[in-house]
Amino acid sequence: xxxxxxxxxxxxxxxxxxxxxxxxxxxxxxxxxxxxxxxxxxxxxxxxxxxxxxxxxxxxxxxxxxxxxxxxxxxxxxxxxxxxxxxxxxxxxxxxxxxxxxxxxxxxxxxxxxxxxxxxxxxxxxxxxxxxxxxxxxxxxxxxxxxxxxxxxxxxxxxxxxxxxxxxxxxxxxxxxxxxxxxxxxxxxxxxxxxxxxxxxxxxxxxxxxxxxxxxxxxxxxxxxxxxxxxxxxxxxxxxxxxxxxxxxxxxxxxxxxxxxxxxxxxxxxxxxxxxxxxxxxxxxxxxxxxxxxxxxxxxxxxxxxxxxxxxxxxxxxxxxxxxxxxxxxxxxxxxxxxxxxxxxxxxxxxxxxxxxxxxxxxxxxxxxxxxxxxxxxxxxxxxxxxxxxxxxxxxxxxxxxxxxxxxxxxxxxxxxx
Amino acid sequence: xxxxxxxxxxxxxxxxxxxxxxxxxxxxxxxxxxxxxxxxxxxxxxxxxxxxxxxxxxxxxxxxxxxxxxxxxxxxxxxxxxxxxxxxxxxxxxxxxxxxxxxxxxxxxxxxxxxxxxxxxxxxxxxxxxxxxxxxxxxxxxxxxxxxxxxxxxxxxxxxxxxxxxxxxxxxxxxxxxxxxxxxxxxxxxxxxxxxxxxxxxxxxxxxxxxxxxxxxxxxxxxxxxxxxxxxxxxxxxxxxxxxxxxxxxxxxxxxxxxxxxxxxxxxxxxxxxxxxxxxxxxxxxxxxxxxxxxxxxxxxxxxxxxxxxxxxxxxxxxxxxxxxxxxxxxxxxxxxxxxxxxxxxxxxxxxxxxxxxxxxxxxxxxxxxxxxxxxxxxxxxxxxxxxxxxxxxxxxxxxxxxxxxxxxxxxxxxxxxxxxxxxxxxxxxxxxxxxxxxxxxxxxxxxxxxxxxxxxxxxxxxxxxxxxxxxxxxxxxxxxxxxxxxxxxxxxxxxxxxxxxxxxxxxxxxxxxxxxxxxxxxxxxxxxxxxxxxxxxxxxxxxxxx
Numbered sequence: 001x002x003x004x005x006x007x008x009x010x011x012x013x014x015x016x017x018x019x020x021x022x023x024x025x026x027x028x029x030x031x032x033x034x035x036x037x038x039x040x041x042x043x044x045x046x047x048x049x050x051x052x053x054x055x056x057x058x059x060x061x062x063x064x065x066x067x068x069x070x071x072x073x074x075x076x077x078x079x080x081x082x083x084x085x086x087x088x089x090x091x092x093x094x095x096x097x098x099x100x101x102x103x104x105x106x107x108x109x110x111x112x113x114x115x116x117x118x119x120x121x122x123x124x125x126x127x128x129x130x131x132x133x134x135x136x137x138x139x140x141x142x143x144x145x146x147x148x149x150x151x152x153x154x155x156x157x158x159x160x161x162x163x164x165x166x167x168x169x170x171x172x173x174x175x176x177x178x179x180x181x182x183x184x185x186x187x188x189x190x191x192x193x194x195x196x197x198x199x200x201x202x203x204x205x206x207x208x209x210x211x212x213x214x215x216x217x218x219x220x221x222x223x224x225x226x227x228x229x230x231x232x233x234x235x236x237x238x239x240x241x242x243x244x245x246x247x248x249x250x251x252x253x254x255x256x257x258x259x260x261x262x263x264x265x266x267x268x269x270x271x272x273x274x275x276x277x278x279x280x281x282x283x284x285x286x287x288x289x290x291x292x293x294x295x296x297x298x299x300x301x302x303x304x305x306x307x308x309x310x311x312x313x314x315x316x317x318x319x320x321x322x323x324x325x326x327x328x329x330x331x332x333x334x335x336x337x338x339x340x341x342x343x344x345x346x347x348x349x350x351x352x353x354x355x356x357x358x359x360x361x362x363x364x365x366x367x368x369x370x371x372x373x374x375x376x377x378x379x380x381x382x383x384x385x386x387x388x389x390x391x392x393x394x395x396x397x398x399x400x401x402x403x404x405x406x407x408x409x410x411x412x413x414x415x416x417x418x
Numbered sequence: 419x420x421x422x423x424x425x426x427x428x429x430x431x432x433x434x435x436x437x438x439x440x441x442x443x444x445x446x447x448x449x450x451x452x453x454x455x456x457x458x459x460x461x462x463x464x465x466x467x468x469x470x471x472x473x474x475x476x477x478x479x480x481x482x483x484x485x486x487x488x489x490x491x492x493x494x495x496x497x498x499x500x501x502x503x504x505x506x507x508x509x510x511x512x513x514x515x516x517x518x519x520x521x522x523x524x525x526x527x528x529x530x531x532x533x534x535x536x537x538x539x540x541x542x543x544x545x546x547x548x549x550x551x552x553x554x555x556x557x558x559x560x561x562x563x564x565x566x567x568x569x570x571x572x573x574x575x576x577x578x579x580x581x582x583x584x585x586x587x588x589x590x591x592x593x594x595x596x597x598x599x600x601x602x603x604x605x606x607x608x609x610x611x612x613x614x615x616x617x618x619x620x621x622x623x624x625x626x627x628x629x630x631x632x633x634x635x636x637x638x639x640x641x642x643x644x645x646x647x648x649x650x651x652x653x654x655x656x657x658x659x660x661x662x663x664x665x666x667x668x669x670x671x672x673x674x675x676x677x678x679x680x681x682x683x684x685x686x687x688x689x690x691x692x693x694x695x696x697x698x699x700x701x702x703x704x705x706x707x708x709x710x711x712x713x714x715x716x717x718x719x720x721x722x723x724x725x726x727x728x729x730x731x732x733x734x735x736x737x738x739x740x741x742x743x744x745x746x747x748x749x750x751x752x753x754x755x756x757x758x759x760x761x762x763x764x765x766x767x768x769x770x771x772x773x774x775x776x777x778x779x780x781x782x783x784x785x786x787x788x789x790x791x792x793x794x795x796x797x798x799x800x801x802x803x804x805x806x807x808x809x810x811x812x813x814x815x816x817x818x819x820x821x822x823x824x825x826x827x828x829x830x831x832x833x834x835x836x837x838x839x840x841x842x843x844x845x846x847x848x849x850x851x852x853x854x855x856x857x858x859x860x861x862x863x864x865x866x867x868x869x870x871x872x873x874x875x876x877x878x879x880x881x882x883x884x885x886x887x888x889x890x891x892x893x894x895x896x897x898x899x900x901x902x903x904x905x906x907x908x909x910x911x912x913x914x915x916x917x918x919x920x921x922x923x924x925x926x927x928x929x930x931x932x933x934x935x936x937x938x939x940x941x942x943x944x945x946x947x948x949x950x951x952x953x954x955x956x957x958x959x960x961x962x963x964x965x
Contacts, residue, residue: 038445039492040452043668047456051665057464067467073610111622291759292731292771295752350752353744354732360751392727 081105088121090414092129094324095159095333099123113138126211128154143189145197151181157212159334162222163316165366165380167336169406174210175218175230177317179203193246199265200239207233207317229315234275240265248287252394252416255293259285269312276309277318285418298347300418302327305371306339314339322365322380325411326418329363330382330404338367342374345418349388357388357395363402380404388416441894442923442948442956447492451500453666454709458701461663461710464653468695471656472786475693476739481658481672481789488675488798493946493957495797497585501666502712503676507583507813508805514816520579526592527551527643532602538609538619538627545627549601549643557643559594560718561631563726567640568768568828570723572821574642576832577687577717579817584683584805585676587713590645593822595638598628640822647713649700655712656694658789664699664710677790679802680714682847684791685782686806686839688772690733691719692784692791721832722763722770729771731758737786766828774838779846796850797960803847804855804869806840814840845875851960852930852941854907859953862917864926864945865909881906881931886913889923889946896925896944904931923948925957 059067069075078087084104092099101121109116118132135147156176161167180203187197207230210217224231241264247257261283269275281304288297304320316337322328323335327343343365349357364379386400395416402409474480490497497503506512527533531552538547549557562570571593578591601624609619634640657677660667671677684692698713718725724733735758736743746754761776784791809817814836823829848870856867870876884903887896899915916924925946927937934940946957 037440037443039443039448040445042443043451043453044455046668047453047665050668051456054459054665055662056462057662059467059470062473063467063470066469066473067465070467070469071465108622108626112626291755292761292763294731294755294759348751350747352747353740354730354738356744358748358752392730 088119092121092123092127093153093155094326095157096123096127096155097125099127099129101129126156128152145187145189145195146185148184149181149201150183151179153177153179153181156208157210158317159212159332160218160222160227160316160337161332161335163227163319164338164369165336165378169332169335171221172215172332173218173221174212174215175317176206176208176210178206178208187242195242195244195246198239198241200237203236203238203267205229205233205235205315205317227316228313229275229317232272232274234267234269234315235271236267236275237270238265238267240279248285250393253388253390253392254285254287254298255296256287256289258287259283267318274312275315276312277314278307278309279318280305280307294351296347296349298345298349298418300343300345302341302343302365304341307371308339320367322367325400325402325409325413327363328365328380328382328404329361329384329400329402329411330409331380331402331406332409335406336367336380338369340368340371340374342366342368342379344379347417355389355391357390359386359388359400360384361386361400361402384409386417439894440891441889442493442891442946446956447494447496448498449492449496451490451498453500453502454704454707456665456709457707458664458666458709460650460708461652461661461701463651464663466654466656466694468693471694472738475788476737476786479789480656481793482670483672483789483793485793485795486673487795488678489673490669491675491797491801494955495801495958495960497675497679497801501709502587502674503585504587506585508585508808511808512583514813517579517583517813518816518820520582520591520820521588522590522592524555524590526594527555527557527645528553529596529600532600533557533596534607535601535603535619535624536607538607538623545630547624547627550604556646557592558646560642560644562640564630564632566723566728566767566770567632567634568821568823568825569728569770570718570725571640571642572768572823572832573719573721573723573770574644574717576818576821577689577720579820580687580809581683581714581717583809583813583817586680587711588717589647589713589715591717592643592645593820594641594643595634596641597638598625642718644715647698647700647715649702649711652699652701652710654694654697655699657791661699661710666709672789672793674790675798675801678794678798679805681782681784681788681791681794682779682799682802682806682843684784685734685777685779686836686843687717687720688722688729688734688782689717689720690729690784691716691725692788693786722766722772724770727770728763728767731761731763731771733771733785734758734777734782737783739786764831766825766831768823768825768828769832772832772835774835774842777839777842779839779843796847796962799847800851800853800960803843807844807848807869807873809840811837841873841875844870844873849876850941851962852928852933852943854928854943855958857945857955857958859947859955861953862912863909864912864947866907866928868908879907879930879932882910883929883931883934883936884910885927885929885937886916887925887927888916888919888921889925891923896927899924902936921949923956 084106086103086105088101088103090098099121101119103117103119105117107115113136115135121129130152133149137145157174158177160173160175161169162171181201183199183201185197185199187195189195219230244261246259248254248259249256263281265279267277284301286299306314308314319337319339320341321334321337322341322343323331324333345363347359347361349359351357361384363382366379368374382402382404384400384402386398388395389397398413398417400411492498499505528551533549533551536548536550546560549559562568574591575593578588582588603619603621603624607619608616609623610616631639656671658672659670680692696716698715699710701708702711722729724730736756743756757776761773763771763773815833818829818833853869854866855869858865868878871878881904884905885898886900887898889896900913923946925944927942927944929940929942941962944959945955947953948956
């Protein structure tokens with residue numbers, strides 16, 4: 001009996017549990033039907049809620065500006081120009097100061113065979129430069145090139161410290177140099193990267209009163225006997241030949257390869273018959289990359305030799321010079337000038353980050369009256385460091401600080417040094 | 419009988435309790451996220467500024483960086499199929515033909531009639547144009563740089579196939595060869611040249627454009643024809659936040675596992691350009707509903723290619739702007755530098771710069787910080803590494819061959835490099851967590867696979883420590899049962915007390931005894947099981963050294 005009773009009680013309990021479970025389950029089912037708690041339902045709820053608050057994406061002010069900059073291709077358009085017109089910022093000539101200008105270029109004449117350009121540029125120091133050019137760079141399946149150029153310069157504040165390597169920095173003067181240069185060249189590319197060519201033209205020159213109010217004009221401090229070409233300026237016909245082999249990977253920001261150039265030009269003074277001379281220019285650039293081209297040892301050697309005709313002279317304003325942002329960077333522009341010049345530059349360049357290379361450099365160079373006087377132990381030296389803001393293809397901004405016994409020289413340039 | 423019925427009802431009840439706190443919901447693990455159910459309407463085209471994207475991601479922190487677990491991974495740690503990602507090779511192995519075909523649905527633009535050039539561009543380093551083929555399909559034609567024939571096109575083709583097999587939406591990209599006479603400029607075609615409005619494009623423009631592209635030895639042009647993505651393109655997605663105009667986009671992108679894990683895939687394939695502007699959202703219509711599908715695009719800068727030149731040596735190693743390396747280089751005059759600077763690359767123009775010897779997946783970086791990549795946790799990396807490791811040597815070989823590299827040495831180098839990079843990914847990420855997976859259960863036995871075992875680059879654990887637990891799904895609480903047990907894998911019997919007491923949820927915490935003998939030590943895997951009519955796995959949780 002007892003056992004039966006227990007069994008019956010157990011059955012009753014089971015029925016009770018079952019009933020309770022069923023009721024709870026039914027309740028739960030009702031709740032579930034109203035608010036199904038599944039992963040998908042939760043996401044669905046969030047999505048439904050968000051659908052009530054949709055709004056389009058709005059750019060912030062800065063983003064809008066940056067977007068327009070890119071979308072309107074402002075930088076590309078700057079490079080591409082407006083209907084052939086291109087702004088020119090800086091890069092006019094050594095010592096000109098910051099220059100502005102414009103250039104018109106047309107590169108699709110005669111199905112792209114001919115390029116035409118005309119430009120004008122002026123600097124805040126009163127420098128002016130006008131140029132016109134016509135070129136056919138790819139004739140005969142890109143094996144022959146032709147160029148014609150006209151350049152008119154008016155540089156009113158060219159520095160002159162006297163001739164010779166012992167000229168005094170305290171004798172700084174300025175003069176105006178005006179040149180009209182009509183030239184043409186023809187060349188061939190017998191093999192890739194090699195240019196052989198000949199060049200000829202007419203060069204008219206004039207020297208005038210310098211406008212740099214801080215210094216006397218050159219004719220006030222130097223006489224014409226020690227400064228050939230100061231009182232009379234020649235008009236030239238000139239002709240020459242050149243060879244150039246350019247193995248640089250990126251000419252405007254080289255990291256490997258080299259450039260080897262030799263040029264010889266004969267200048268005949270067709271006006272006075274007093275300033276005829278020959279000029280030889282040689283240049284070697286070599287780049288030694290290492291560490292995946294993130295380090296570069298860059299070397300340049302430059303030799304400029306002139307040799308006047310018998311009883312004639314090389315005018316001072318066409319003499320080779322040393323000094324300034326392009327070669328002997330611890331000295332002022334055109335600090336030394338004479339009939340011959342030699343310059344060596346050695347740079348160690350290293351990448352700080354994408355877009356900035358740094359450089360440590362050492363320069364050595366000097367001018368010599370005669371070519372056979374050139375001695376390495378007579379070279380003046382300078383050293384310094386620089387910042388090169390760049391893209392992979394070019395250096396677009398350069399800040400160099402050069403040091404020499406004559407002090408520290410900062411240079412801010414919108415070009416590449418070599 | 420009533421007892422058994424009560425028991426079943428109780429289990430049903432427990433399973434159906436609508437408590438928001440509960441860890442496992444009835445539809446867990448969710449295999450498909452139907453994020454296309456709410457009509458998105460007609461969201462407008464929104465282009466992003468890549469300059470702004472670079473600046474904001476480089477100089478500020480974008481999105482939420484609170485190191486939360488991925489928000490869209492299901493309870494098994496997998497990514498449900500969605501408009502972002504479709505599980506492919508990682509879930510079910512694709513056949514070689516499928517890997518080779520990739521996303522392509524045809525054989526590329528038809529050459530039965532000349533392609534009609536509909537637009538061109540002359541700016542930029544690489545030329546390009548759009549064409550329409552005789553079927554009316556639109557393609558963007560992209561070329562190799564002159565300095566590196568085959569490099570960018572091969573990279574684009576190969577990476578497209580890998581990213582597709584991994585699971586991303588990608589465009590159909592075809593390797594095409596054509597001659598000048600296969601092209602004709604449309605009368606309405608326009609070309610952008612310089613400032614001002616675009617002008618009508620001429621055959622001469624096309625000639626000039628082609629003059630800047632390399633030719634094959636049989637005087638053909640080699641290019642990638644990228645089919646314009648289906649749907650209405652509305653611009654890229656960002657790697658943080660959500661689209662404010664998409665109701666279905668509710669999970670912050672930096673918390674999406676497929677975007678976090680993209681870091682691993684990008685490291686493998688050196689997709690350093692993995693940034694917002696190389697993505698694309700498209701409004702597509704299915705079943706009368708508009709929704710947004712999310713694409714990765716533009717793989718020209720992958721592998722050893724930098725699109726317009728060989729990949730920069732910095733790429734993949736350092737952001738475009740990182741102050742400390744830059745500062746150290748400046749003050750040490752470049753004497754100090756990162757390891758990438760010393761890496762040797764072979765002279766293979768069709769490869770560019772791509773290598774495996776110095777490659778370290780954990781140190782790989784895109785061009786600039788990416789919120790999703792930065793939020794990636796070891797379990798995100800593990801998820802991605804599993805997919806990378808799913809590509810066998812033969813799979814890699816088959817995909818690389820679609821790149822059409824004509825230099826056998828280059829092709830072999832690329833295959834070998836990808837294999838070695840894959841192995842490094844597996845070695846690193848499989849070691850970040852306890853890499854046991856492919857769990858199986860039956861009535862009284864649980865088994866698993868030790869993932870690195872086939873590769874022999876991590877020693878298989880001799881002994882595992884098991885901690886069995888009952889799981890309170892409502893309280894999200896483990897109640898450990900008995901003592902920790904040491905056992906050798908890869909199969910374990912369920913403790914009898916868990917089988918007999920009718921507990922709905924139970925599980926086991928597994929640790930590699932050598933890396934952490936006791937709870938809280940070393941990486942662990944918690945396996946959650948649910949018992950209804952049968953036992954099934956509902957959850958896998960991975961923990962690692964530093965949470």
